[in-house]
Amino acid sequence: MSFDPQAKELNSIIQLENPTVLKLLSNKGKSVFFPKLGILSQSAEAKGKEINATIGTALEDNGSPMVLESIDSLVLLKEKEGFSYASSYGREEIRSAWKNVLTKKNPSLDGKSFSLPVVTSALTHGLSMAGYLFINENDSIISPNYYWENYDLIFKHGYNGVIKTFPLFTSESGFNVEGLREKIYEGGIGKKIIILNFPNNPTGYTVTNNEARQIKDVLIEAADKGNEIVTFIDDAYFGLVFENGILKESIFSLLADAHKNILAIKFDGPTKEDYVWGFRVGFITFGTANGSEKLYRALEAKLAGAIRGNISNASNIAQSLLLFAYSSEKYQNEKNEKYQILKKRYQKLCEIINNHPEYKQFFTALPFNSGYFMCVKLLNSNTENVRKLLLDKYSTGIIAQGDIIRIAFSSLPFNTIEKLFNNLYCAARECSSKL
Numbered sequence: 131m132s133f134d135p136q137a138k139e140l141n142s143i144i145q146l147e148n149p150t151v152l153k154l155l156s157n158k159g160k161s162v163f164f165p166k167l168g169i170l171s172q173s174a175e176a177k178g179k180e181i182n183a184t185i186g187t188a189l190e191d192n193g194s195p196m197v198l199e200s201i202d203s204l205v206l207l208k209e210k211e212g213f214s215y216a217s218s219y220g221r222e223e224i225r226s227a228w229k230n231v232l233t234k235k236n237p238s239l240d241g242k243s244f245s246l247p248v249v250t251s252a253l254t255h256g257l258s259m260a261g262y263l264f265i266n267e268n269d270s271i272i273s274p275n276y277y278w279e280n281y282d283l284i285f286k287h288g289y290n291g292v293i294k295t296f297p298l299f300t301s302e303s304g305f306n307v308e309g310l311r312e313k314i315y316e317g318g319i320g321k322k323i324i325i326l327n328f329p330n331n332p333t334g335y336t337v338t339n340n341e342a343r344q345i346k347d348v349l350i351e352a353a354d355k356g357n358e359i360v361t362f363i364d365d366a367y368f369g370l371v372f373e374n375g376i377l378k379e380s381i382f383s384l385l386a387d388a389h390k391n392i393l394a395i396k397f398d399g400p401t402k403e404d405y406v407w408g409f410r411v412g413f414i415t416f417g418t419a420n421g422s423e424k425l426y427r428a429l430e431a432k433l434a435g436a437i438r439g440n441i442s443n444a445s446n447i448a449q450s451l452l453l454f455a456y457s458s459e460k461y462q463n464e465k466n467e468k469y470q471i472l473k474k475r476y477q478k479l480c481e482i483i484n485n486h487p488e489y490k491q492f493f494t495a496l497p498f499n500s501g502y503f504m505c506v507k508l509l510n511s512n513t514e515n516v517r518k519l520l521l522d523k524y525s526t527g528i529i530a531q532g533d534i535i536r537i538a539f540s541s542l543p544f545n546t547i548e549k550l551f552n553n554l555y556c557a558a559r560e561c562s563s564k565l
């Protein structure tokens with residue numbers, strides 16, 4: 131495969147700074163670059179000139195962006211904050227603001243080296259960009275068996291990867307660290323792609339502090355043996371942890387400087403953390419042991435190149451709105467209020483399950499302690515039958531996902547939780563008697 135000289139330059143920086151990272155890149159990842167030559171550099175050179183015919187947006191005769199009054203009247207932001215393009219990397223201000231809050235939200239990141247976050251069109255797009263950069267056809271992606279179903283579309287159908295799963299839970303209802311270890315060693319020493327998602331969709335499980343340390347140890351041991359490991363850390367539901375002793379920081383904090391053979395990649399963003407699902411803004415951040423500025427700049431350039439070739443850049447208006455919110459004094463309190471609402475629902479759910487031992491005849495709850503969801507496993511009925519009966523007879527919607535039922539308590543009004551469980555109990559009992 132012959133590469134553009136600009137890609138070769140980035141590859142040789144990566145090779146010099148950390149050869150493992152170059153090995154981890156997919157063929158597409160090796161070939162991509164953020165163009166320094168061509169349109170972007172020529173536009174940059176023309177900036178401030180008397181006549182500038184390089185800009186590919188429409189400007190008024192006075193140089194301001196052309197906007198339609200019917201749209202502008204809805205938007206309080208200045209034209210440049212909403213209507214023009216953001217950079218493919220994302221706006222500088224939001225990238226640094228997010229980096230600062232990353233350390234506040236994850237105090238043990240303090241003093242560790244990690245990249246400047248790059249803006250994606252929310253996490254889904256970020257995960258897809260990671261597929262672009264790191265997954266070759268037939269590469270295995272190691273994941274717990276309960277994972278967000280969209281990983282199939284992204285990694286399997288999008289990049290022809292193969293998701294290899296291990297049971298998420300041990301028989302003691304903890305995270306199956308041994309299962310992860312076994313999967314890593316399958317197929318001998320080499321490139322390993324792992325995806326971790328806490329709080330997990332669909333189960334609502336976050337590892338304990340102790341389990342997180344064990345995961346780190348397993349990865350370090352595998353890296354010591356010569357495996358090259360890239361760990362995708364899907365932090366979509368970051369911050370929504372409702373119990374003590376559960377990992378409150380991202381596992382990125384533990385892995386970002388774990389080993390030079392481990393590249394940790396954090397996917398996060400305001401879609402769920404700040405309740406702006408439709409804004410479509412997210413971030414990707416890289417971390418590896420002794421990661422140098424040069425290495426991170428090269429990875430950011432690869433990622434920005436992939437973004438430019440896919441969506442060009444993420445929503446500017448959303449980035450601007452978020453920047454305003456992050457500097458508002460009210461922001462943190464408002465966020466805490468929403469957290470408390472979700473936590474109360476979580477506590478109510480735990481209380482209901484504890485108070486109804488009869489449920490155990492028909493279903494049991496999988497371990498959960500965080501996030502948006504919890505799941506139950508039906509003991510003697512079929513999930514799809516129960517789902518249909520709940521819809522038809524009980525006017526109740528849940529998700530049947532294989533052998534489990536997923537309940538999104540994030541979207542359940544507090545006073546409907548009890549009824550939902552009662553309906554589920556009735557439907558499971560009726561379906562089980564039909565078996």
Ligand SMILES: Cc1ncc(COP(=O)(O)O)c(C=O)c1O
Nearest residue numbers: 252253254278327331364366401
């Ligand atoms: C585990 C997980 N990751 C990522 C996403 C996607 O988030 P976004 O809306 O930011 O693309 C979701 C959304 O449902 C999710 O459950």
